Amino acid sequence: MERSVDRRTALGLAAGALGWTALPSGTAAAQAGGGAGGGAAEPDYGGWLDGVGNYDGTTADMRGRADVTVSVGVEANGGPYGFGPPAVRVDPGATVRWEWTGSGTHSVVAEDGRFDSGDVVSEPGVNFEYTFEEEGVYPYYCAPHRALGMRGAVAVGSVPTRTPAPTPTPTPEPAPEGEWLAAAPTAAWPSRGFDAANTRHNPATVGPVEDVRKSGTVAFRDFTWAPVLAGGRLVVSLGSPDRTVALDAATGRHLWTGPAGVAVTATADAVYLTTEAGDVVCLDAASGEPRWRRRAQVTDWLANDVQVAGGRLLVAGDGGLAALDAATGEVRWNRRPGGAVEGIAAVEGGLLATGTRHYGTDRQDPVLWAAGLDGEGRERWRFERESYPPTRPTVADGTVYVGSGSHAVHAIDAVSGRERWTAGLGSRARGLAVLPSGSGVAGAAGTVYVGCNDYRLYALDAATGDRRWRRRTRGFVSPPAVAGGVVYAANTYFVGGVEEDGSAERDEAVHGFDAASGDRLWTVELGEQTRTGQTPSVFGSSVLVAGGTLFVNTNSTDGTFGLHVLTGATARQRATDATGDATGGGSTGGAPGGSTPGGGSPGFTAVGAALGLLGAAGLQRLRGSDD
The missing domain is CATH 2.60.40.420 (Cupredoxins -  blue copper proteins)
Known part of the structure; x- marks a missing residue:
């Protein structure tokens, strides 16, 4: 998971110590x-x-x-x-x-x-x-x-008894609005990096290209974490987190509500959550019922990254790296590589990991590291640089690509650990995507795409690191996604400001670029701030691409939280042909689970408070932050 405002800082992890003694007997009433x-x-x-x-x-x-x-x-x-x-x-x-x-x-x-x-x-x-x-x-x-x-x-004997908690008022389930799809996408986007190599390139599908628009939304009452897609289900975690919901990817209809945790990866059969207690939870994908819960022993909070590969569940945390049996949760092995593990990739013949040392409260200079591991997590080689934290490793064509918080991308030989090249950027790298050399995309095969905090999307030659093109957007650029010769990126973690020409910035936007030339194909505005008297901000995630459709979530300090569907003309025509009208499948006129614009939300109080405490200097630091 990304080290960002929505992780430890803005959501505010509170910790306390509890002193214990044997509890004495209570009053007669308490002892009933x-x-x-x-x-x-x-x-x-x-x-x-x-x-x-x-x-x-x-x-x-x-x-x-x-x-x-x-x-x-x-x-x-x-x-x-x-x-x-x-x-x-x-x-x-x-x-x-x-x-x-x-x-x-x-x-x-x-x-x-x-x-x-x-x-x-x-x-x-x-x-x-x-x-x-x-x-x-x-x-x-x-x-x-x-x-x-x-x-x-x-x-x-007679002891104080627990007062039963009152039955909570059920939270209205989210309801879809607008125009959804004719059928759920057959392609999946099962994890943050799309596949076990974190390429964020889906060769089995295409995204929207022509006449792209936001056609559907599910509004929520609380903060949304990045969704995953598998088996025709969108799984979204809500709150800090306090629950997980599954939606039908075709209609947006609510399918089930599951326990607290952040959904980090999924298959057609199972959904895997990481929890604030440091546990990993496996849910049945059809019902949301828990199958098992395990302590991976690599973190005391949310895991940094989770991957499913070869029947194993790989869990990366501040305390190390663990492999669990994906079916039973049995811990197979646990490694301590000497620093926090930020990301993990699985490829044929081994694993690749990235991490950091001396970061956070440690006053020593931070060190970025990448390591090649065998299938049991034993280290084969290590690459280190003085740098702020890395992205998760992205692997293609025998090379490991690692973005850094110190304005760079490193390319490392996946077998030997030898540095192939390092390319400079204008700001922190938020995440990468890569089109492998054999992808068959004319003029774009062998390209690394980087979303950065300087509002720019970069395209680099995967073999040399030379810049092919660079494009400015509207805010911090999410980790990009690639499908069908198009690069998709969203503006996320934006704190409001003014464009270079003096006009107000629109903060919630998604863009499509030609993968070869970088030409902007379209931009879709998801919304703008509606509350006055505060610094506007929006926190979101990277886009998912499947079946001619994009899915992206946004969270705003004006009290609006949602999951959005972006479609092109082809997908909308399929929906119209299937339903006989232009309303899409299963939409309704209202959203009882939604927020009233400008109405605020208790679930986002921590983010609003954090931004308020930052002040002007803090906001400027956030825009160019390396941490």
């Missing part, structure tokens, strides 16, 4: 339902068990027993990292015996320090026990695996 024969109210664990993989919100009631056994090392949290059951309720005077399963090396430590099993143990059997004489709630954990979610709790 406690004790033997009481009601079914659950003990209040104060959030201690939140995120524990095998805790389902219920407590095993063991009252009436003098001895209770809890297993240590049961399957949970992505491996043998659980207590089973994680929550038990006992009478005062009962003894809890922790019995090791023999899977893994573990310990049992009370959060308040009142009991501790000592050194870690791997041998199976009862290795620790403790008698609970006083009422209260006693949180505990496994010392080496606490961060993975290996936590438990013992509730003794």
Whole structure:
């Protein structure tokens, strides 16, 4: 995922520490339902068990027993990292015996320090026990695996109970507006980079060329993350994130709502999310129901990149690189390459990764690195430069192309790691696309396209790095996409200003350029700011291309959030022929899930607040930022 305003900065990751002691007994009212024969109210664990993989919100009631056994090392949290059951309720005077399963090396430590099993143990059997004489709630954990979610709790006697959360008012599902498609595209755009090599070139489809216009929209009430497309479904994550939705790619009709997370890659059968807890979640693509959840152990927040290749799910994070079984979530291997891993590509014979060291709060000069890895993630070669963070690696014709935050693109031999060339840019590279030499696109085969913060789209000779053309647009340029001899790019992460000729800039736009000559074929305006009295801004993503159609999302501080469909004359004619009119498939006249222009949205408060805090100097830095 891109290091950008919509990642850690604008959405604001808040962190805090929680101090624990055994919780005392509550008042008579709070204890209602406690004790033997009481009601079914659950003990209040104060959030201690939140995120524990095998805790389902219920407590095993063991009252009436003098001895209770809890297993240590049961399957949970992505491996043998659980207590089973994680929550038990006992009478005062009962003894809890922790019995090791023999899977893994573990310990049992009370959060308040009142009991501790000592050194870690791997041998199976009862290795620790403790008698609970006083009422209260006693949180505990496994010392080496606490961060993975290996936590438990013992509730003794009458304890405070959890107040049931009120049933939330259902959020209206988003409804499509305008003219959609005759049928869902048969081509897919399953990941941020399109394919495992991150080429962002889809040779199996074309995009819109003639009479291009925004023909359909789904409006949302909250921030939208970049969509993915597979199996005729558009999957969009919403909020900070707080839920995921799937839409029919032909009609925009809502199909299902899934759990919180950012959808980063998909197949016709499965959707993979990365979560703010550092987990990876696999959903059934047809229903949105979770299949498995695992901690990849490479990040404590959203993963930087996720790829599906060869039956593996490759997960890149600030703490390293992991490979999971795509079907089961089983962790196959985990590597620590010496720095944050920003992107990953999979090609025949191995993997390519990009990352950074000494970036963020570290005061040393930042270092960009790229590495060639074998299929098990072991390093073959490494390329390093003093630079701000890289783009994800883009691979074609035996070369790895890496854009940088220090105004450059590096071309590296994919086998040896030898530098082939470095080309300068006018600003930070946001992302790349490449037309391989064998693509068959006359005059454009063997070209690297770069979207930059200086409002420009660059085309470079893939063999030499020489500039073929450069075109100015309306704002920060998204990672481009290529299909059918056309380069598509959107203006994203724009903070309002004035054009060189003195006229106000239109901030939400998508462009099509001839891949060979760079001639602008068309520009479609997606909208403009409607709220006055604030600095206008829009945050969006790169475009998806499939079936003569573009899909692009936008988020604006005027309170409008949406997913847009751009079609050409050919796609609209297909829709008209299929439906007998020009309304497209399945559109409706209203959007109960939409926002009223200028009405604001609580879901985008963090972005608005972040921009407000930047001030004039900060906004200028953002426009030319390298971080």
